[in-house]
Amino acid sequence: MGRPLTERVADAAAPAVLALTGDLERPARLTVPDLLAWPQHRVRVSFECATSGVQHHRFEGPLLHDVLCAAGPQFDPGRRKDRLRFLIAVTGADGHHALLSWAEIDPDFGRAPVLLAAGIDDTALDGSGPQLVLPQDRCGARYVSGVNAIRVDGRYGPWT
Numbered sequence: 001m002g003r004p005l006t007e008r009v010a011d012a013a014a015p016a017v018l019a020l021t022g023d024l025e026r027p028a029r030l031t032v033p034d035l036l037a038w039p040q041h042r043v044r045v046s047f048e049c050a051t052s053g054v055q056h057h058r059f060e061g062p063l064l065h066d067v068l069c070a071a072g073p074q075f076d077p078g079r080r081k082d083r084l085r086f087l088i089a090v091t092g093a094d095g096h097h098a099l100l101s102w103a104e105i106d107p108d109f110g111r112a113p114v115l116l117a118a119g120i121d122d123t124a125l126d127g128s129g130p131q132l133v134l135p136q137d138r139c140g141a142r143y144v145s146g147v148n149a150i151r152v153d154g155r156y157g158p159w160t
């Protein structure tokens with residue numbers, strides 16, 4: 001409604017863009033094809049949805065950790081404790097939202113092999129945007145699809 005049909009058709013055809021923002025040296029705007037620049041990982045997952053039961057998918061894409069490190073998170077990489085106050089806020093185009101801690105995906109801490117998938121079941125996600133993949137999750141709720149914003153936030157604590 002409102003805008004001419006030609007504009008809305010152009011929007012639908014435009015590639016999805018993911019904004020990386022927050023406490024980063026190099027904030028970035030990435031398309032799904034941009035995600036192919038990092039080493040690609042493949043994973044087969046099963047997760048349970050509260051409403052539609054068990055789902056099986058194959059995903060392909062870079063590690064979330066690799067993509068975020070390239071954006072230069074503003075902690076001292078040599079001081080492990082400095083990373084513990086960082087959060088990662090992941091938002092889908094529909095407003096679905098999930099928080100991870102930096103330590104959850106850090107190879108020195110939780111080592112969760114979380115992907116920012118560029119493809120699902122041999123289909124590129126160029127139009128809809130990447131999907132967060134947490135192979136260790138039993139439930140599907142954090143598999144945020146159509147990710148259009150990731151904010152890295154290091155302002156948490158200490159509260160005095």
Ligand SMILES: Nc1nc2c(c(=O)[nH]1)N[C@H]1C(S)=C(S)[C@@H](COP(=O)(O)O)O[C@H]1N2
Nearest residue numbers: 048049055092094096140141143144145146
């Ligand atoms: N953007 C977005 N991603 C989302 C959701 C959502 O509502 N919006 N629902 C989540 C939930 S609850 C589940 S179970 C899975 C469903 O994945 P499926 O569509 O492949 O079954 O997507 C997750 N990712």
Ligand SMILES: [Mo]
Nearest residue numbers: 049050051140
């Ligand atoms: Mo779900």
